[in-house]
Amino acid sequence: MDSNNEKPADGAQPSRRRFVSTVATGLAASAAAVATSPAMAQNGDAAPGQPPAGRAKDAAARYPRPPFAVQSQPWPALASKMNPRPDHGETTYRGSGRLAGRKALVTGGDSGIGRAAVIAFAREGADVAINYLPAEEADAREVVKLIQDAGRKAVAIPGDIRDEAFCRKLVAEAVRQLGGLDILVNNAARQQSHDFILELTTEQFDWTFKTNVYAMFWITKAAIPHLKQGSCIINTASVQAYSPSENLLDYASTKSAQVAFTKSLAKQLGKKGIRVNAIAPGPIWTPLQVCGGQTPENLKKFGEESPMGRPGQPAELALAFVTLAADESSYTTGQVYGVAGGAGNP
Ligand code: NAD
Numbered sequence: 001m002d003s004n005n006e007k008p009a010d011g012a013q014p015s016r017r018r019f020v021s022t023v024a025t026g027l028a029a030s031a032a033a034v035a036t037s038p039a040m041a042q043n044g045d046a047a048p049g050q051p052p053a054g055r056a057k058d059a060a061a062r063y064p065r066p067p068f069a070v071q072s073q074p075w076p077a078l079a080s081k082m083n084p085r086p087d088h089g090e091t092t093y094r095g096s097g098r099l100a101g102r103k104a105l106v107t108g109g110d111s112g113i114g115r116a117a118v119i120a121f122a123r124e125g126a127d128v129a130i131n132y133l134p135a136e137e138a139d140a141r142e143v144v145k146l147i148q149d150a151g152r153k154a155v156a157i158p159g160d161i162r163d164e165a166f167c168r169k170l171v172a173e174a175v176r177q178l179g180g181l182d183i184l185v186n187n188a189a190r191q192q193s194h195d196f197i198l199e200l201t202t203e204q205f206d207w208t209f210k211t212n213v214y215a216m217f218w219i220t221k222a223a224i225p226h227l228k229q230g231s232c233i234i235n236t237a238s239v240q241a242y243s244p245s246e247n248l249l250d251y252a253s254t255k256s257a258q259v260a261f262t263k264s265l266a267k268q269l270g271k272k273g274i275r276v277n278a279i280a281p282g283p284i285w286t287p288l289q290v291c292g293g294q295t296p297e298n299l300k301k302f303g304e305e306s307p308m309g310r311p312g313q314p315a316e317l318a319l320a321f322v323t324l325a326a327d328e329s330s331y332t333t334g335q336v337y338g339v340a341g342g343a344g345n346p
């Protein structure tokens with residue numbers, strides 16, 4: 001499922017929460033200070049962008065649990081305005097050179113699961129281009145700074161992927177600025193809750209499919225001519241592909257489509273040595289959930305039905321992306337990697 005909510009659910013008081021301040025020196029728009037934002041309690045006290053000596057065992061134990069306080073933001077929502085703020089691994093992910101010299105494009109790389117993948121990729125040695133919507137510039141600047149702090153090249157390319165011409169431009173620009181491409185992550189998505197099919201308009205249905213299915217198709221088509229043997233594509237699907245919620249009819253349908261797309265394309269690209277896999281997260285604490293992705297009731301108990309009794313944090317997906325992208329996974333293609341706290345895959 002994909003849902004969420006607000007309140008320091010681990011009982012943390014605001015005074016316990018630390019503040020992360022980053023200054024963007026980013027490539028998009030003019031360089032400017034990024035808003036200082038309340039950060040969720042995380043493991044270690046390293047400076048932003050610098051992994052701490054210890055790792056996430058303790059952080060995971062302190063991850064927030066429901067009930068969450070209800071919160072709402074205008075779509076597409078900012079991670080920096082969520083409460084508690086998601087953990088994307090900013091202070092915890094430690095790289096080990098697994099993706100040294102690789103060049104990655106991640107859609108929806110500004111926040112949530114995409115940001116966690118981007119932080120991990122950069123700390124594993126990859127240069128990274130991110131796509132996001134112009135309204136998400138503040139989140140994107142934080143990510144640009146995190147990539148640069150990891151000593152890698154950051155490329156920020158805002159724009160709406162519902163437009164095929166933009167999708168082609170996005171890939172061309174990423175290839176130009178990175179000097180090539182060998183990891184594509186189709187991660188951006190639209191999710192809006194609708195209780196009943198008769199309330200679901202053609203416009204909304206189309207919006208969801210354009211973002212989640214057509215854009216993946218367009219971006220992948222544009223990318224393939226640039227992908228050499230050893231490259232890979234990772235699509236962010238969802239447990240919704242297998243266990244659709246009643247209020248996410250259109251979204252869940254797109255996630256099933258992504259799984260079929262992944263498995264079919266893996267067969268097409270196998271002999272070229274290009275791997276195609278998907279990741280199927282369970283309920284993860286991200287902006288998608290607080291701007292219409294969930295009903296307020298579901299947001300309050302977000303993650304409660306997971307066997308772990310809590311939602312996952314984006315940081316808990318990072319290693320799955322790295323694993324699928326790494327050369328060591330050279331015989332892994334057409335697979336769906338579930339990260340759902342104990343529920344999910346068929
Ligand atoms: P998120 O809001 O952080 O990321 C979604 C991103 O999609 C946004 O940041 C935005 O940049 C991008 N986006 C949406 N519409 C766009 C458009 N028209 N043009 C360009 N970019 C657009 O939320 P998230 O939960 O991290 O979502 C990332 C992926 O994870 C999605 O594919 C989502 O379906 C999947 N997922 C999320 C959950 C969950 O519970 N959060 C569970 C399973 C799967």
Ligand code: MG
Pocket residue numbers: 076077078079108110111112132136139287
């Ligand atoms: Mg975002």
